Amino acid sequence: MGMLVLSRQKDEVVVIILPDGRVIEITVVDIRGDKVRLGTNAPKDIAVHRKEVYERIQCEKREAAKAEEDRKNREAHESPPPQEPSS
Secondary structure, three states, X not given: OOOOOOOOOOOOEEEEEOOXXXXXXXXXXXXXXXXXXXXXXXXXXXXXXXXXXHHHHHHHHHHHHHHHHHHHHXXXXXXXXXXXXXX
């Protein structure tokens, strides 16, 4: 995956067209010194996160999946409860 580098000024927009034709717009809202504020306009089913937030979400998902796998493994190795003899 390559990086496309674009120059934008305040109030200018970058448009991303998804394969299904839907559009994501990223607007330069403000520039103050070395800080750039971006606004996003995306379909509601498209998650938009700062990278550090996205990475934390992915880490939490991996940890939850591992915990679930560990729980299933423990259950699989537990002895079944003794059955009462039938009369």
